Amino acid sequence: MKRLAKGLTTLVFCLLVVMPAYAELDRQVIYLFGDDRALVLVGNKCQGTLFYVDNKQKFATQVTTGFDLPLFPFIHPSKQYIAIPYSDLSGFRVSKDGGRTFERARFLPGGGAEEFKGNHPLVKDVVSFTVVGDQGFFLTKQNYIYLSSKPFGERWGLDYLALNAVPRKTLSSEENFQNLPTSVPEVKDYKGWTHMQCDPTR
Structure with a gap:
């Protein structure tokens, strides 16, 4: 203490x-x-x-x-990529240079889980937000994962979407949305x- x-x-x-x-x-x-x-x-x-x-x-x-302040669990070992969500999940402020500059990030339009309307999870459904390996991961009570891309490319870390929405989004040409983790990495x-x-x- x-x-x-x-x-x-x-x-x-x-x-x-x-x-x-x-x-x-x-x-x-x-x-x-x-x-x-x-x-x-x-x-x-x-x-x-x-x-x-x-x-x-x-x-x-x-x-x-x-x-x-967002009230859900927030676990953030990453040092280069800093992601801070707004309490209503309308967006994020993120840094890709270790906190020296910040910019706005978002949930991709149409990037929500198929069973739910909207682009992002409801606050009441969030189990945790974890930022590890320079990627952000939301886990929901429905066991859905909303995540950012792998940490490379022009817009890495700026777009979040549900993992099960990746196949129906036009992301086939974006390498940083390929072979994404299927679970939240262990911290x-x-x-x-x-x-x-x-x-x-x-």
Whole structure:
């Protein structure tokens, strides 16, 4: 616990050094990827501006504004590909360069599971979101997997779809959507948090 508390203090200090304009605003570490990286929320009542902080590399990047925490399990050992879903699953903010820049990602139109309408799973059906091997994987209660492409090509990591939707999408020419994993890869020795967390009274 002492090590964790020290890590949180150091990470918030890094944010203040890199982004001094936020020194007077309330800050909460809402997610730890491990000892050196975290998500820090600047705002009130668990809503506000989200920052990705890398204490080892000494930088902080603004990810998005108006951020609400997703409450489903969030397991994220990947270091190069950072994927942060919106709480309503309307999209993502993703980084493919270790958190230095972020861009918008999406669920592909028509990329939902056949039995359900819409392009993405319902929030209430999400069992977990895991980002490992520079790919993102949603697992649902129906045992469907929504995932991003393999990590290469121009749009890798920016388009998500249900695994069983791949054959009916026009993806035959896109190598990064071929031979996809059929299950969520096992995560071993992960030292980060498994959920985002926030004190709503602050």
